Amino acid sequence: MTPKKVLIFSLAYHPHYGGAELAVREITNRIDPQEFEFHMVTVNFCDGLPKIEKIGNILVHRIGIFPISKLNKIFFQFFAPLKAHFLHKKYHYNVIWAMMPHSTGIPSVLFNLIHGDVPYFLTLQEGDTLQDIKKSLGIFVPLYTLSFRRANFVQTISHYLKDMAREMGYKGEIKVVPNGADIENCKLQIVNFKLDELRRKLGIQNQNKILITTSRLVAKNAVDDIIKSLKYLPDTIRLLVLGIGPDEKILKKLAQDEKVSEKVHFVGFIESKKIPIYLQISDIFVRPSLSEGMGSSFVEAMAAGIPIIGTAVGGITDFLKHRETGFICEVKNPQSIAEQVNYILDPKQSDMINRIIQNACALVEENYDWDKITENMKNIFAKL
Numbered sequence: 001m002t003p004k005k006v007l008i009f010s011l012a013y014h015p016h017y018g019g020a021e022l023a024v025r026e027i028t029n030r031i032d033p034q035e036f037e038f039h040m041v042t043v044n045f046c047d048g049l050p051k052i053e054k055i056g057n058i059l060v061h062r063i064g065i066f067p068i069s070k071l072n073k074i075f076f077q078f079f080a081p082l083k084a085h086f087l088h089k090k091y092h093y094n095v096i097w098a099m100m101p102h103s104t105g106i107p108s109v110l111f112n113l114i115h116g117d118v119p120y121f122l123t124l125q126e127g128d129t130l131q132d133i134k135k136s137l138g139i140f141v142p143l144y145t146l147s148f149r150r151a152n153f154v155q156t157i158s159h160y161l162k163d164m165a166r167e168m169g170y171k172g173e174i175k176v177v178p179n180g181a182d183i184e185n186c187k188l189q190i191v192n193f194k195l196d197e198l199r200r201k202l203g204i205q206n207q208n209k210i211l212i213t214t215s216r217l218v219a220k221n222a223v224d225d226i227i228k229s230l231k232y233l234p235d236t237i238r239l240l241v242l243g244i245g246p247d248e249k250i251l252k253k254l255a256q257d258e259k260v261s262e263k264v265h266f267v268g269f270i271e272s273k274k275i276p277i278y279l280q281i282s283d284i285f286v287r288p289s290l291s292e293g294m295g296s297s298f299v300e301a302m303a304a305g306i307p308i309i310g311t312a313v314g315g316i317t318d319f320l321k322h323r324e325t326g327f328i329c330e331v332k333n334p335q336s337i338a339e340q341v342n343y344i345l346d347p348k349q350s351d352m353i354n355r356i357i358q359n360a361c362a363l364v365e366e367n368y369d370w371d372k373i374t375e376n377m378k379n380i381f382a383k384l
Contacts, residue, residue, distance in 0.1 A: 001035075004037070005037045005092065005095075006038050006095045007040070007041065008038060008099060010024060010042050011104060012045070013042045014055050015049075016045060019125060019179055019294070020123075023125065023157075025058075026370045030371065037059075040059070041061050041080045041083050041087070042062055043063065043072050043076050044064035045064075046068065047069075061087065063076065063080065077106045078107070084096070084111045085111065085114060094118070099123050099125065101148065106143045109147040119153070121152065121154075123154075124155070124165060125161075125293055126161060130167065132291075148169055149168075153175075155377070156176050158314065159176055159317075160314045160315040161314075177373055177380075178299075178368060179368075180296075180368045180370040180373045181302075182303075194277065195280060198277060202267075207236050209234075209284075209345055211226065212301075213240070213287050214270075214278075215242075215297060216244070217247045217251060218246060220291050223241060224254055225288045225332060226334075227239065227264060229334035229335070232334065233342070238263050238264075240282060242278060244268055252266060279304035282306055283306065283345070284307055286341070287310055288309070288311050288329055289311050289313055289314070289316065290313065291314050293315050295310065295314075298326070299364055302363070307326060307360075308325075310328065311328065311330070311331045319360075319367075325356060327343070327344065
């Protein structure tokens with residue numbers, strides 16, 4: 001059997017992983033290469049990686065002629081369709097798959113305008129609002145709009161993003177297939193001495209209660225609101241911040257200004273497979289997002305068996321139901337975060353909290369298992 005050939009457009013890939021890139025890796029690694037052959041066009045980030053590299057089940061083609069990665073990202077919009085054109089002459093792709101239209105919609109639709117006979121599959125993973133995306137694209141908004149209207153099939157990771165696709169003028173079939181979680185890894189029981197060792201390393205005492213957030217340090221993830229909430233909480237509360245990003249210095253200064261710097265541990269970048277040990281020493285996961293396409297970090301925390309606090313924005317509402325699968329706080333309201341934390345930590349609420357944790361775990365196993373998600377994605381590829 002000749003495998004179906006799929007060309008992926010992705011702005012970034014290994015080792016530059018975000019939620020979208022992780023989804024591509026988890027899905028493609030679970031698909032038999034005898035059924036589907038995956039190639040990818042992505043940016044050369046000037047980090048010494050080879051221009052062509054086989055990673056898992058994907059043959060990755062990194063492109064960019066500049067010694068500055070920022071310039072390669074900008075010109076990716078125009079170099080990618082050209083590269084894809086020549087690759088298509090060689091490999092004869094059956095499908096192109098655009099991962100996130102705000103970063104790959106333009107090169108994908110430019111390729112589509114030349115090769116309209118190749119089915120064009122668009123996945124929405126956006127975490128930013130449509131208003132912010134359009135503002136960032138400026139004069140290229142018409143091409144961005146066209147990237148929706150020329151798609152043959154659209155898949156989104158939440159119902160919120162499904163509505164965004166409709167708003168952008170897409171009229172065809174849409175399937176909501178969320179991102180998943182490595183459930184077995186999240187539920188893996190870490191031996192106690194390793195947990196104790198990590199607590200000692202972070203300076204956590206037995207009396208401390210731990211809040212954790214795992215996210216890129218950017219404004220939309222509202223880590224600043226978690227830091228501000230600490231002044232409304234008992235002195236025994238500590239916050240673990242896992243992740244890096246452009247707002248790191250701003251957030252560290254905020255912790256100093258709020259006089260809570262001794263309570264906040266900026267852990268830095270932690271690879272996804274090591275995050276469960278941090279979740280297991282924590283009591284509550286918090287991310288008071290300003291916008292969110294879905295929020296895979298919430299799902300990982302739910303799978304790990306700790307209660308979650310989030311805002312009712314974007315795709316979060318697909319899985320977060322107040323006092324059913326987690327707790328909702330108000331947007332841009334640190335005091336509201338503190339209220340939910342205090343409620344969860346109240347010993348009188350322990351039975352309810354345990355029930356909510358069980359509900360959340362059951363939801364994750366039912367809807368967010370990567371194996372089930374991969375089957376849904378295979379069905380989409382097969383019909384294109």
